[in-house]
Amino acid sequence: MGKNWRRSWTGIFLCTLSGTVFGQKTIDTLRVDAAIVEVFRIPTPVQRAPGAVYAIGASQLQNAVSPDIEDALNMLPGVKMETRGVGGSRRIQMRSSGLRSPFAVRNIHMLCDGFVLTGAGGTSPIELWNPQWMHRLEVLLGPTGAIFGGGYGGALVASSQAPFSGAKTGFRVQSMNRLSSTGRSDETPSGLAMESGFSITESNISSDWKLQSSWSDNPGFRDQESNQKRTLEVHKRWLSQPHILHHVWTGLLQASWDLPGSIVEEQAQLEPTTAPGLRYDAHVERDRYWLAWSRTATHQHAKNGLWAFAQASDKYNPFGTSPFYQGLKEEQELNGSVRWWRGASRALNSRTILTWDQSAIARSEQVTIDESDLIAPELPPRYQIESTNHNLWVGSGVRLEVESSWLFDVQLGAEWLSRSTTGLFDQQEPTLVPYEEDYTAVQWAPRIGLSYTFGSAQSISLQYAEGSSQPNTFEIVDPSTNDFANLRAEQAKTWELSWKGSHDRNTASFHWSFNAYHQVIQDGIALVTGENDGVFLDNVEGLAMKGLEGSLRSIQRFSPGHVLEMEIHGNMNRHRFDPILKQLPGTPLNSAGASVVYRKRSFQLQWNHLWNDRTPLNDALTRWAPSYQRSDVAFSFTKSQNTWRLGMRNVFDAKYSNWLQINAFGGKHYNPAPGRTYWASWVWKFNQ
Numbered sequence: 001m002g003k004n005w006r007r008s009w010t011g012i013f014l015c016t017l018s019g020t021v022f023g024q025k026t027i028d029t030l031r032v033d034a035a036i037v038e039v040f041r042i043p044t045p046v047q048r049a050p051g052a053v054y055a056i057g058a059s060q061l062q063n064a065v066s067p068d069i070e071d072a073l074n075m076l077p078g079v080k081m082e083t084r085g086v087g088g089s090r091r092i093q094m095r096s097s098g099l100r101s102p103f104a105v106r107n108i109h110m111l112c113d114g115f116v117l118t119g120a121g122g123t124s125p126i127e128l129w130n131p132q133w134m135h136r137l138e139v140l141l142g143p144t145g146a147i148f149g150g151g152y153g154g155a156l157v158a159s160s161q162a163p164f165s166g167a168k169t170g171f172r173v174q175s176m177n178r179l180s181s182t183g184r185s186d187e188t189p190s191g192l193a194m195e196s197g198f199s200i201t202e203s204n205i206s207s208d209w210k211l212q213s214s215w216s217d218n219p220g221f222r223d224q225e226s227n228q229k230r231t232l233e234v235h236k237r238w239l240s241q242p243h244i245l246h247h248v249w250t251g252l253l254q255a256s257w258d259l260p261g262s263i264v265e266e267q268a269q270l271e272p273t274t275a276p277g278l279r280y281d282a283h284v285e286r287d288r289y290w291l292a293w294s295r296t297a298t299h300q301h302a303k304n305g306l307w308a309f310a311q312a313s314d315k316y317n318p319f320g321t322s323p324f325y326q327g328l329k330e331e332q333e334l335n336g337s338v339r340w341w342r343g344a345s346r347a348l349n350s351r352t353i354l355t356w357d358q359s360a361i362a363r364s365e366q367v368t369i370d371e372s373d374l375i376a377p378e379l380p381p382r383y384q385i386e387s388t389n390h391n392l393w394v395g396s397g398v399r400l401e402v403e404s405s406w407l408f409d410v411q412l413g414a415e416w417l418s419r420s421t422t423g424l425f426d427q428q429e430p431t432l433v434p435y436e437e438d439y440t441a442v443q444w445a446p447r448i449g450l451s452y453t454f455g456s457a458q459s460i461s462l463q464y465a466e467g468s469s470q471p472n473t474f475e476i477v478d479p480s481t482n483d484f485a486n487l488r489a490e491q492a493k494t495w496e497l498s499w500k501g502s503h504d505r506n507t508a509s510f511h512w513s514f515n516a517y518h519q520v521i522q523d524g525i526a527l528v529t530g531e532n533d534g535v536f537l538d539n540v541e542g543l544a545m546k547g548l549e550g551s552l553r554s555i556q557r558f559s560p561g562h563v564l565e566m567e568i569h570g571n572m573n574r575h576r577f578d579p580i581l582k583q584l585p586g587t588p589l590n591s592a593g594a595s596v597v598y599r600k601r602s603f604q605l606q607w608n609h610l611w612n613d614r615t616p617l618n619d620a621l622t623r624w625a626p627s628y629q630r631s632d633v634a635f636s637f638t639k640s641q642n643t644w645r646l647g648m649r650n651v652f653d654a655k656y657s658n659w660l661q662i663n664a665f666g667g668k669h670y671n672p673a674p675g676r677t678y679w680a681s682w683v684w685k686f687n688q
Contacts, residue, residue, distance in 0.1 A: 047500050048407050050449030050463035051144040052078070052515045052549065058162075061131040064178050064645055064681035065634060067195045067216045067229070069131045074610060075593055077549035077571040078141050078515075082659050084671060085220035086182075086193065088227040088257035089284075089659070090126050094141050095519070096545055096575050096587045097153030107153035107469045107490075109145050113160055113247060115292045115309040116148065116337040120365035120389035120417075121472035124156070125288060125311075127255055130214050130231065132176050132197060135159045141549075142517060143467035143494045146445045149361055149393035150415040152467030152492035152521070161210065164237055164245055169687070172201040176214075178681040183221045183650070183674025184273065193218035207238035220258065221674035224275040224282060227257035243299060249292040258283040261321035262661045262668045272655075272672035280320030280374060288313045304342035311335050318374055321668070326374045327382065335365035353401040361393040367473045380432060385423030387473045392416045395445075405453050413445040417470050437476075441489055443468035458501035467492045471525060475537050487525055488539050494519040511553045519545040526577075545575040545584070561601040568594045583621065586660055589613040602638045607631065615660060617669045625669065628656035643683045650676050 054076045065071055066086065073081040073092065080093045089103055097107045110117045110124035118124045131137075136159040140147075145155035175198045184191040197214030213232045220226040233251035240246060259282035260275035267274050277283075289312045296305040313333040320326025343357035367389075371382045397411030419439040424432035445468065451461035471487035496517040503510045524543035551569040558564070570592035575584035583589060590613040597606045608631070615625040634647035650673075658673035 047457050047459045047502065048451050048453055048461075049500075050409065050451050050461040050498060051465070051496060052141040052498065052513070052517075053144065054079075054139045054141075054551075056137040056139070058135050061134045061137060062683075063634075063636075064132060064176055064643075064683055065647060065679070067130060067132075067178070067214075067218075069126075069129055069134075069137065071608075071632075072131060072137065073139065075567075075569065075595060075608065076139060077551055077569040077591075078547070079139060080588075080591070084260065084659050085218055085222070085225040085227050085257060086674070087216060087218055087229065088220065088225060089259065091659075092126070092156075093587070094139075094154040095517070095547065096573065096584055106472065107151050109148040109151055109155040110158075111148065111155065112158045113249065113292075114294055114296070114305060114307045114339065115249070116307070116339050116361055116363065117309065117311075118148075118337075118363075119311075119333070119335040120337075120363035120391040121335075121367060121387075122151070122470065123472060125313075126156075127229065127286065128231075128253060128288065129158065130197070132214065133160060133199060133212050133233075135162050141515075142496065142519065143445070143447070143465035143492055144463070146413065146447070146465060146467035147359075147395065147411065149363075149391065149413075150417070150443055150445065150468045150470060150489075152469060152490070152494070152519075160249075161235060161237075164208065164239075166205050166239070167203070168205050169203045171686075172199075172203075173684075173686040174199040175684045176681065177683075178679060180649075180679030181677045182219055183677045184219075191219060207236070209237070210235040220260075222260045222273045222275050222672065224258040224260045224278040227255070229253070229255040244295065244297045247292075247294045247296075249290075251290055253286070253288040255287075256283060256285045259319060260671065262659070262671050264668055265670055268657065268670040268672045269655075276321040277319070280318060280326050282319045282321070283317070285316040286313065301346075302342065302344035305340070307337075307339040309337045320374055323375065327371050328374045328377070329369065329371045331370075332368045333365065335363065337361060337363040351403050355399040355401070356397065358396045359394070361391075363389075363391040365389040365391075365473070369473070380426055381424070383423055383425045384432075385421055385435075385473075385476070387419060387421040387423075387476070389473060390418045397447075407449075407451040407453075409447075409449040409451075411447045413447075415443045415445065415468065417441050417443075419473070421473075421476065441470060443470075443489065443491075455501070457503070459499070461498045461500075463494075463496045463498070465494050465496070467494075469525070471537075475525070485537065487537060488523045490524055491522040492519055507557045509555045512551065514548070514550040516548050517546060521545065540577060542577050543575075543584075545573075547574060548572045561599075563597075563599040565597040565599075566595070568592070583616050585616050585618060588615045588627075604634075604636045606634045606636075608633075612656075617660065623669065625657055625660055628654050630654050630656070641685050641687075643685075645679075645681045645683075647679050648676065649679065650674065652676075 056072050060072055068083055068087050070081045070083050073079050078095050083090050090105060091103055092105050092108055094108060105124040105126045106122050108124055138157040140155040142154055143152040145151055148155050178195040180193045182191045182193055195216035199210060199212040201210045211234050215230045217228050218226060231253050236248045238246050259277045261277035263274050292309040294307040315331040317329040339361045341359040345353055345355040348354050368386045370384045373379045393413060393415045395411055395413030399409040401407050421437040423435045425435055426432055445466050447465040449461060449463040451459050453459040469490040475487060476485050494517055496515060498515045500513045521543040523539045525537050526540045549571040553567040556564040572590050573587050575587055591611060593610045595608045611629045612627060614627045617623040617625055631651040632649045633651055634645060636643060636645040653676040656673050657670045659671035661669060
């Protein structure tokens with residue numbers, strides 16, 4: 001009976017590809033094994049989990065290569081993250097879920113240490129994260145991410161610290177410094193980017209605390225592409241009882257990033273640093289402040305948790321690329337979330353385990369947005385709105401596990417959204433026209449997964465999942481008319497087939513995962529060409545997404561201290577607006593990547609390579625961005641408490657765009673990425 005109880009937590013969700021070793025062993029409820037991913041529900045062995053999830057470990061995140069998680073995410077199939085200026089504007093596509101996001105991160109849930117950071121309006125504050133201070137990042141693709149609420153893009157689930165061990169370790173101090181070039185051809189001192197930070201940790205057998213801070217300055221590759229960021233965070237964890245853990249997290253962020261704007265292909269080839277946003281001082285200034293608290297309890301056969309998060313934010317955003325597309329937008333935002341979860345399991349007989357869980361997430365958000373003319377500030381405001389969003393997600397799931405072979409999992413979730421908006425709009429009338437909206441919607445999100453494990457460590461699984469995505473506050477104003485957009489919610493239905501496995505030998509191990517999916521989206525929110533040089537969002541029909549994703553990883557151990565790791569991944573996209581398009585604008589036809597790491601005791605040599613096929617840029621499929629390849633290399637040496645790293649990005653100086661903007665007037669499609677750049681970093685750690 002005891003063995004069955006321990007096995008009861010080895011079951012639901014999610015696969016990991018990076019840095020894991022597949023295994024069949026059971027676990028108890030007090031720890032998560034290296035081959036287990038613990039996200040929103042119950043720890044799950046990799047080979048038994050329906051759906052696609054990838055885990056990125058501390059060694060890949062805390063490598064002092066980049067101030068952002070872009071490099072780590074782009075080594076995963078089906079994921080594409082872009083930044084302007086390395087650390088500036090950010091956007092993420094998971095299986096093309098970023099179709100509706102010309103900027104920012106939407107339709108993707110973001111959690112850290114169990115706290116829900118995504119606001120009720122659907123926007124995720126990705127600029128909060130610095131990979132140098134992250135312990136683990138788990139990436140869920142597709143409607144699997146709907147276990148956190150509405151949304152079919154996926155989810156990013158991070159852990160800022162290792163699980164609390166209760167061991168007395170004393171003080172730990174870590175300092176990180178990184179210096180890199182920006183790829184500019186002038187080779188002036190202003191072409192250097194700098195990042196620094198420190199972390200101080202103190203722990204004992206019943207509590208720990210951590211203070212961490214980082215700051216970065218990057219002048220950018222292009223004109224009007226610089227960015228700066230300052231962060232300060234404090235974490236405090238303590239045990240009130242041996243099985244009850246509390247966590248308090250507070251911090252602030254001050255960041256700004258310039259907006260260069262896109263240019264035509266001819267300019268990108270002759271003058272890649274040109275920026276039409278320069279004349280309008282287009283940029284974003286963002287301040288965030290937050291406070292969070294959680295309580296989690298672990299019992300022998302059950303777990304439960306409560307997480308509360310509150311945040312305040314101010315944004316100042318002059319923007320523009322031409323007299324027809326320019327303005328000044330100011331935003332104030334208050335939001336908060338409360339998440340509750342519990343799960344328990346029971347042995348029905350000697351062969352069968354039943355596990356069930358319940359969850360709820362409540363989010364509220366109040367947003368005020370004012371937009372005015374940047375060139376003629378004496379004109380009346382274009383619009384002023386105040387919007388209040390309330391969002392409630394409830395879900396319950398059951399998993400049935402038959403020995404170590406069959407796993408059947410079903411979950412039903414429901415989301416309620418209420419948005420109340422008042423505003424004034426400029427519709428070429430003598431006075432501003434008032435507008436009021438009360439929007440209420442209820443969406444259901446069922447998910448069914450079946451997994452069968454065979455052989456020593458292989459499984460095949462089938463999953464059906466649904467997700468929805470509501471239009472958020474930042475999408476309710478049509479920029480071409482300054483009127484209400486009246487968008488409908490998106491509905492996504494997805495079938496997914498997976499094959500995962502591993503093979504271990506004395507000195508080598510191999511791990512693989514392959515996923516095939518077919519997704520249909522009703523009332524898809526997509527970019528549509530406007531009358532000026534901007535774009536706006538509208539509901540479209542006939543959006544079908546299907547593709548193949550795969551990853552293969554090997555670890556070869558030679559003589560003591562010598563390790564060779566190799567990984568290849570790729571995905572094929574066949575997305576379309578049926579019957580108009582054969583391919584979704586802005587999505588590469590295919591993409592692939594490879595990574596090779598050689599370790600010899602204190603030395604490490606790494607090579608990464610990415611390839612993106614050609615990418616359509618307009619609905620008519622008459623303009624395409626060419627395919628490109630990029631290689632990065634890095635060398636590191638560790639001695640005592642110091643680690644030195646040297647590296648080169650874009651070794652072959654490839655010319656490509658890192659931020660395609662589609663369907664824009666005048667053929668403005670290109671945001672040239674930096675050419676060959678060099679970087680060096682130094683990390684110092686002290687452990688008492």
